[in-house]
Each structure stands twice: as C-alpha cells, then as structure tokens.
Amino acid sequence: MTRFVLGRVTMMLASLLVASIVIFLVLEVLPGDPAAFMLGLNSSAEALQALREQLGLNQPVLARYGAWLSGMVRGDFGISYTYRVPVAGLIADRLWVSLPLAIYALTLSTLIAIPVGLLAAANRNGAVDLGAMGLAQIGIALPNFWFAMLLVLVFSVGLRWFSSGGFPGWEDPGAAMAALTLPAIALALPQASILARIMRSSLIDALEEDYVRTARAKGLTRTQALIRHALRNALIPVITIMGLQFSFLLAGAIIIENVFYLPGLGRLAFQAISARDLIVVRSVVMILVFAVIVVTFLVDIAYALVDPRLRQGRP
Amino acid sequence: MSLLTLDHAGLTIDDHRILDGVSLSVAQGEVLGLVGESGSGKSLTALSILNLLPRGARLSGRIDFDGTALSALSEREMTRRRGAEIGMIFQEPMTALNPLMTIGDQVAETIRIHKGWGRGRALRSAGDILAQVGLPSEKVSPSRYPHELSGGQRQRVGIAMAVALGPKLLIADEPTTALDVTTQAQILALLAELTKTLDMALLLITHDLGIVSSMADRVAVLHAGRVVETGPTGAVLAAPRQAYTRQLLAATLHRPQRIARAGSDVLLSVEHVVRDYALPRRGLFAPPQSVRAVDDVSFVIRRGESVGLVGESGSGKSSLARAIVGLDRPQAGRVRMGAVEIGPAGGGTTAILRDMQMVFQDPYGSFNPRHRVDRLVAEPLHLLGRDRPGADERSRRVAAALEAVGISPRMADRYIHEFSGGQRQRIALARALIVEPELIVLDEAVSALDVSIRAQILDLLADISNTRGVALLFIAHDLHVVRAITDRVLVMKDGRIVEEGETGDVLSRPRHPYTQALVAATPTLARAAGGEAG
Numbered sequence: 001m002t003r004f005v006l007g008r009v010t011m012m013l014a015s016l017l018v019a020s021i022v023i024f025l026v027l028e029v030l031p032g033d034p035a036a037f038m039l040g041l042n043s044s045a046e047a048l049q050a051l052r053e054q055l056g057l058n059q060p061v062l063a064r065y066g067a068w069l070s071g072m073v074r075g076d077f078g079i080s081y082t083y084r085v086p087v088a089g090l091i092a093d094r095l096w097v098s099l100p101l102a103i104y105a106l107t108l109s110t111l112i113a114i115p116v117g118l119l120a121a122a123n124r125n126g127a128v129d130l131g132a133m134g135l136a137q138i139g140i141a142l143p144n145f146w147f148a149m150l151l152v153l154v155f156s157v158g159l160r161w162f163s164s165g166g167f168p169g170w171e172d173p174g175a176a177m178a179a180l181t182l183p184a185i186a187l188a189l190p191q192a193s194i195l196a197r198i199m200r201s202s203l204i205d206a207l208e209e210d211y212v213r214t215a216r217a218k219g220l221t222r223t224q225a226l227i228r229h230a231l232r233n234a235l236i237p238v239i240t241i242m243g244l245q246f247s248f249l250l251a252g253a254i255i256i257e258n259v260f261y262l263p264g265l266g267r268l269a270f271q272a273i274s275a276r277d278l279i280v281v282r283s284v285v286m287i288l289v290f291a292v293i294v295v296t297f298l299v300d301i302a303y304a305l306v307d308p309r310l311r312q313g314r315p
Numbered sequence: 316m317s318l319l320t321l322d323h324a325g326l327t328i329d330d331h332r333i334l335d336g337v338s339l340s341v342a343q344g345e346v347l348g349l350v351g352e353s354g355s356g357k358s359l360t361a362l363s364i365l366n367l368l369p370r371g372a373r374l375s376g377r378i379d380f381d382g383t384a385l386s387a388l389s390e391r392e393m394t395r396r397r398g399a400e401i402g403m404i405f406q407e408p409m410t411a412l413n414p415l416m417t418i419g420d421q422v423a424e425t426i427r428i429h430k431g432w433g434r435g436r437a438l439r440s441a442g443d444i445l446a447q448v449g450l451p452s453e454k455v456s457p458s459r460y461p462h463e464l465s466g467g468q469r470q471r472v473g474i475a476m477a478v479a480l481g482p483k484l485l486i487a488d489e490p491t492t493a494l495d496v497t498t499q500a501q502i503l504a505l506l507a508e509l510t511k512t513l514d515m516a517l518l519l520i521t522h523d524l525g526i527v528s529s530m531a532d533r534v535a536v537l538h539a540g541r542v543v544e545t546g547p548t549g550a551v552l553a554a555p556r557q558a559y560t561r562q563l564l565a566a567t568l569h570r571p572q573r574i575a576r577a578g579s580d581v582l583l584s585v586e587h588v589v590r591d592y593a594l595p596r597r598g599l600f601a602p603p604q605s606v607r608a609v610d611d612v613s614f615v616i617r618r619g620e621s622v623g624l625v626g627e628s629g630s631g632k633s634s635l636a637r638a639i640v641g642l643d644r645p646q647a648g649r650v651r652m653g654a655v656e657i658g659p660a661g662g663g664t665t666a667i668l669r670d671m672q673m674v675f676q677d678p679y680g681s682f683n684p685r686h687r688v689d690r691l692v693a694e695p696l697h698l699l700g701r702d703r704p705g706a707d708e709r710s711r712r713v714a715a716a717l718e719a720v721g722i723s724p725r726m727a728d729r730y731i732h733e734f735s736g737g738q739r740q741r742i743a744l745a746r747a748l749i750v751e752p753e754l755i756v757l758d759e760a761v762s763a764l765d766v767s768i769r770a771q772i773l774d775l776l777a778d779i780s781n782t783r784g785v786a787l788l789f790i791a792h793d794l795h796v797v798r799a800i801t802d803r804v805l806v807m808k809d810g811r812i813v814e815e816g817e818t819g820d821v822l823s824r825p826r827h828p829y830t831q832a833l834v835a836a837t838p839t840l841a842r843a844a845g846g847e848a849g
Contacts, residue, residue, distance in 0.1 A: 048835045210410040210411045211411055211412055215367075217393050220424075221394050228424070232415050309414060
C-alpha cells in the first residue's frame with residue numbers, strides 16, 4: 001500500500017509539472033505578445049513597454065518559467081493587472097468560498113444518492129425504484145439556475161429562512177454555512193440525480209454476480225447480501241463519478257455563484273477573462289488543474305482502499 | 316430414511332417449463348450423482364432445493380429435507396437452513412468469491428450469520444476449517460484475498476464456506492469443471508473425505524460420467540427437466556435401461572473412425588520457439604519483467620497427421636498455438652510451414668495463413684454477432700489475394716463448406732446467435748475449411764460442448780481428416796478427446812514439452828512423472844462400464 005501511494009504521489013507531481021509547462025506555453029509564449037493582448041489595440045508604446053517590464057517579458061522564456069514556478073511554490077502568484085493586488089490573496093479569498101461550497105454540495109449529493117440508489121436497487125422495478133428514478137430524471141433535466149431561483153423564491157422570499165445571496169465571510173461560520181446552503185442544494189440536485197442512477201445500476205450489476213449468490217447460499221438474507229457484498233463492489237464507479245463531480249463543482253459553479261452573488265472562483269475566472277488579466281487567468285487555471293490532479297489522486301487512493309486488487313501491480 | 320426427497324418437483328420460469336416432475340432422494344451420508352447435459356435443469360434443481368431461484372420462477376411439487384417440507388418454509392426459516400444445514404458449492408471459483416473480502420472473513424461470515432459469534436472468534440474457527448480443506452494458515456493465510464489464490468485454492472475456500480457449520484447435505488454444482496485435471500482429482504478427493512468425516516450427504520451435479528463413476532453411490536440421469544433413470548452407479552453405468560442413458564454413455568466413450576494417414580514429408584516445423592510475455596513494471600523506474608510462456612519448444616507435424624497438445628492451464632499451450640499461426644511473434648526460434656518461415660524474421664504472410672486455420676474454444680465469442688453466416692464463413696477468402704473468387708464462386712464455396720460440416724446452406728443468411736453451441740462450432744470449422752488449409756489448429760475446440768455434441772464434432776473432424784488429408788493440431792486438456800482423435804501427442808508443462816510419442820503409447824505407458832500424474836488424475840469410466848475407457 002505504501003508503495004502504491006508513493007507511486008501515485010510521483011505520478012501526481014509529474015502531472016503537475018507537465019500541466020504547468022502547458023499552461024505557461026499556451027498563455028505566454030505561443031500567441032504573440034501578452035502585454036499587447038492585455039492592453040488592447042489602442043495602447044501606447046510606453047504603456048506596453050512598462051507592462052512588459054512588469055511582466056518580465058524581456059527575459060528569456062526559461063527564466064520566466066523558472067521565476068513563475070518558484071514563485072508559485074513560495075505562494076507568490078504575481079500581481080493582478082486589473083485589481084493591482086497579489087493574485088495569491090485574490091484566489092485564496094475565492095477559494096474559501098468555492099472549496100467549502102463544492103464540499104458541501106458533494107456531501108449533500110452523496111448523502112442523498114447512496115441511500116436512494118440502494119433503495120431503488122433493492123426494490124428493482126418496484127414503486128420506490130420507479131419513483132426515485134423518475135425524480136432523478138427530473139433532477140438531471142432541470143436547469144440548475146432555474147432550480148436555484150425557485151429555491152430563492154421559496155426559502156428566501158417566501159419563508160425567509162435564508163438570505164437570497166451574498167456571502168458574509170467566515171467570521172461567523174453559522175452565517176457562512178447558511179449563505180452556502182441554498183447554492184449547495186442547487187448544485188447538489190443534478191449531481192445527486194446522476195450519482196443515484198449510477199449507484200442503482202452499479203448495484204444491480206453487482207447483485208447479479210456469482211458471489212452474491214454464494215452469499216445467499218451461505219444463509220444471508222437479500223438485504224444482508226446487498227449491504228455486505230454488493231454495496232462495496234458497486235462503489236468503484238460511484239467514486240469515479242464523485243471525483244469528476246468535485247472537479248466540476250469547484251470551477252463550474254459560475255452560474256450558481258452569479259445567481260447567489262457569491263464571490264467564488266468561477267466568477268473570478270470569468271471577470272479575469274473579460275478584463276484580459278492573464279496573470280489571474282493563468283493562476284486560476286493552475287489552481288484548478290492542481291485541484292483536479294489532487295482529486296484524481298484521492299480517487300485512486302479510494303479505489304485502492306475499496307479494492308485490494310488495485311493495491312499491488314501497476315504503480 | 317432419506318435426508319432429501321424431491322417428489323415431482325416442477326419449475327417454471329416466466330411460464331417456460333424447466334423442471335417437469337423431478338423425483339429423487341438422497342439418504343444420509345450418501346453421494347448422489349446428478350448427471351445431464353447443459354439445459355437439462357441440473358443447476359436449477361440445486362437452486363430449487365435452496366429456493367434461490369431467479370425472478371419469475373414458480374416451484375411445484377414437494378421438496379422434503381430432514382423431515383420438513385422446504386417448499387412450505389418462509390424465506391426467514393429458509394435462510395436459517397441455507398449454509399447451516401445445506402451447504403452449496405458452485406462451478407466458477409473465479410467469480411463465486413467476493414473479490415473485496417479476505418478468504419478468512421468469507422468463511423467466518425457463514426459462522427457469524429448463523430451463530431452470531433464475534434469476528435475474532437469466527438475467524439479463529441474459520442482458520443481451522445480452512446486448514447481442514449487443505450489451506451493451513453502457514454501456507455495460505457486467511458487474510459489473503461481471492462485474487463491471490465489459484466483456481467483450486469479458491470474452490471477449497473468455497474468448500475470451506477459450505478461445510479463450515481457441518482451441514483447434513485452438501486450440494487456441489489459442477490465443482491471441478493473449471494479446474495485442471497490434477498486439481499480436479501484433489502478437489503474430488505477432498506469432497507469424498509469430507510463427506511466421510513463430517514457424515515454429510517453429497518448431491519454432486521456434473522456432466523462428466525467419469526466423475527460420477529468414481530464418486531457416486533447412486534446416480535440420477537436428468538434429461539429435459541426429468542429424471543430418466545436412477546439407480547446404483549455401477550448398475551446404471553454397466554447396464555443402462557433407458558435409451559438416453561445409453562446414448563450419453565456411448566457419446567462419452569465415443570471414438571471416431573479415423574484412418575491414420577501421416578505422410579512422411581514435414582508440413583509444419585517448430586524449432587526452438589521461445590515466447591515471453593511482458594509483465595507490468597513493479598515501479599516507475601523498475602526494469603521490465605517478463606514471464607516465459609513457451610520455453611525452447613521444437614516439434615514437427617507431417618502432412619495429414621493429427622497431433623495432440625495436452626497440458627494444464629498456464630502450461631503455454633495457447634501461447635504456442637498463437638505463435639504458430641503468427642498471431643504473436645516468438646522471441647526466438649522459428650516456425651516453418653513447408654518451406655516458408657513464419658518466425659521473427661519472416662512474419663506471417665497471407666499465403667501461409669491460407670494454409671493454416673484456427674478454431675477456438677468459444678464458438679460464440681469468435682464470431683462477429685452482426686454479420687450473417689455467409690459473410691463469416693467467407694471471411695478467410697480474402698487471404699487468397701488475387702485468386703479471390705467472384706460473388707458466384709464465393710457463395711458456391713460457402714455452400715460447399717457449410718455442407719461439409721453438416722449445416723444446410725439455406726441457413727447461410729442467419730446470424731450466429733440463431734445457432735446452438737454445436738452448430739456454431741461446425742460453422743467455425745466451415746470457416747476454417749473454406750480456404751482448403753493444410754493444417755487446422757484447434758484450441759480447446761470441443762471443451763465447451765456437451766458429450767453428445769462433442770462426439771458429433773469429433774466424428775466430423777475425423778471425417779475431414781480422412782477425406783481431405785488435413786493435418787490437425789489438437790490442443791486440449793481432456794485426455795479422452797486427445798486419445799480419440801490424435802496419432803501423436805505432445806505433453807506440455809511450464810512452457811516445455813516433457814513427453815512426446817504415439818498417443819496410445821504415451822497415455823497407456825506414460826514415462827514422465829507429470830504425464831503419469833495427468834493420466835492418473837483423469838476420471839475414467841473403466842471400472843464401472845467394464846470396457847475400455849474412452
């Protein structure tokens with residue numbers, strides 16, 4: 001197991017390095033002059049020159065890459081061109097909204113999906129199954145911004161349980177969690193619907209396996225065989241989807257962030273792209289790549305915890 | 316008094332009649348062999364006893380076990396008997412165990428479910444049982460997972476789970492069909508020993524009359540959902556009363572009429588062939604590793620000769636076959652067909668492949684299910700290159716090839732799923748024959764077939780070899796079949812050929828210890844049937 005984890009860590013670091021090279025090349029080296037791109041067509045020659053100085057564009061490519069990389073390792077992502085503040089702080093603020101929101105939404109979605117999938121599979125083609133899968137179909141089909149607005153109408157405007165938007169900061173964790181609750185529900189609904197369907201079909205496949213029949217021949221009831229034998233075997237595809245969903249939730253929550261006026265990563269990226277602030281764009285992309293690679297690593301570790309066959313063999 | 320009685324047990328699944336009044340009984344401590352071909356309802360008889368039937372199943376008649384009518388029990392009461400009073404072992408040791416649970420936990424589970432013991436206590440007891448079935452903890456730790464065990468060891472775990480609580484009845488459904496002959500002999504010996512020491516009755520379900528004759532006190536023959544004959548094993552096998560039993564026995568002992576007609580000129584020569592397979596690297600920077608599947612193998616096949624290649628799974632038989640037909644390149648050595656070389660230097664040219672065709676074990680998996688039979692059979696014709704026949708000639712040759720294997724050419728526009736297993740293997744042979752090859756390599760080509768179908772396919776092969784003078788390389792693990800169809804046999808172990816000679820000589824007077832073990836492990840009908848084993 002230690003071997004396996006070490007192998008995975010090596011792979012993770014290698015992927016990060018490759019990703020940083022690709023991002024650097026795409027945004028800085030390939031298409032013309034980043035300074036000209038950031039300032040637009042009608043910029044003066046002095047302004048361009050000043051920005052080039054600031055960006056360090058007059059240095060060789062390798063030196064610039066080295067400076068960028070070593071800066072990132074020390075937590076220095078450079079100064080935002082539009083905001084005129086360190087990018088690291090900018091991203092950290094947004095991450096404190098987006099990361100808890102993604103974890104919140106994924107937790108909700110898992111807490112809903114696993115029991116629903118389990119019940120549906122246990123009562124295959126029964127009323128519970130048909131009802132749950134019908135709801136899941138609707139959950140996938142509903143646009144989440146529409147659902148988010150519905151939540152605002154019911155719980156903020158109507159019942160006044162939650163505020164309709166904005167984020168108060170983490171000084172009061174209770175208020176912060178309350179502010180994230182409606183967005184998390186809006187994000188969780190489609191994810192839970194997908195996850196429940198995967199859980200159900202994966203369980204149904206597992207229930208057809210020979211070892212479930214063996215378990216029944218040992219004297220386990222249907223439910224015992226389902227929980228003790230089928231469930232763990234059915235988790236592998238569920239974990240895969242959860243990993244993909246987490247990466248998506250971190251960066252793809254932009255619509256929901258807009259509906260609820262949340263200062264999240266998605267909005268930051270959107271604003272930075274509109275303002276042609278390449279320094280922020282580059283850093284946000286790097287952070288997201290980092291998150292995806294770390295999640296992939298965690299998913300691999302989770303596989304190995306679930307399935308002993310994956311603990312040895314390939315690194 | 317009998318322990319288990321089935322009285323006119325009937326079973327329908329979605330209104331299809333599967334069992335049609337099965338009546339049989341097993342006495343305490345008795346071994347009853349239940350034989351039949353695939354589709355006869357053997358496995359579903361077993362599952363009916365445990366009431367572990369698929370959806371849509373309806374049972375009728377009476378099943379009595381140890382004085383209670385099982386059919387009248389509630390599901391709750393039934394779970395108390397499964398695993399505790401009736402244990403069951405299944406055919407596929409590879410899939411019958413939960414891959415995510417240690418073997419100790421899986422055996423302990425039977426005990427925990429029924430006795431309510433804690434995990435530690437149940438695990439200690441499970442360790443004792445595993446030792447009893449031949450897996451002592453110093454050799455195979457109970458903390459291992461199923462994928463770390465061989466097929467035979469997994470089947471021992473399956474047996475341990477089934478006998479953990481000393482059931483009165485053990486049901487074994489084809490427990491050794493997926494295993495090699497030597498492993499099969501060990502597992503059968505274990506089952507025989509356990510029935511004695513635990514005073515269990517054994518309901519042994521099998522298609523193999525050889526196993527029945529060596530294991531069972533009594534035999535029941537199942538055909539199309541009915542028990543057609545039942546009685547003491549010796550009496551039934553020596554003097555079967557029913558036509559179906561006679562037919563089954565004849566098919567098992569069947570030897571096709573083959574005229575040995577090996578010429579003197581060499582058709583295929585295999586010289587010092589080595590085949591290595593790469594293993595996954597152990598680390599990112601670890602050196603590449605490989606396993607030697609075929610280790611310096613040399614032999615020849617003469618024109619018109621039939622050569623058997625026997626050995627257990629993992630001995631390298633299939634790897635050798637793949638190297639011969641040019642599907643894989645050997646790392647060293649060479650394969651020559653006539654004067655042309657297929658080895659590392661030559662590469663398989665179409666001209667050679669035309670002379671050499673292959674038939675695989677799984678007749679369904681080796682066909683594209685979306686092509687019609689005429690297209691499937693005509694496929695090798697592209698090997699003829701410029702001599703490829705036109706449309707008329709093509710359909711004429713397809714028709715001729717199908718006729719040669721006993722399939723009506725009118726069926727050429729059907730899809731492969733519309734045919735039975737035996738018919739599919741005939742079509743596979745037609746596909747091989749259409750280019751009029753000089754050598755057909757058959758890799759376990761009759762292993763998946765029922766005995767009566769197998770007898771027909773063997774007849775067909777003998778006929779093809781007699782009339783066309785095609786040489787056969789017949790790869791099999793079943794010595795009966797090899798004895799029936801080959802002139803010469805090669806015995807393969809760990810990638811090497813350990814013995815070679817006339818089939819009759821080798822199998823009746825094996826010299827190498829491995830061949831001796833192989834012959835000794837093969838169940839025969841000799842004692843019971845009183846004739847020569849097939």
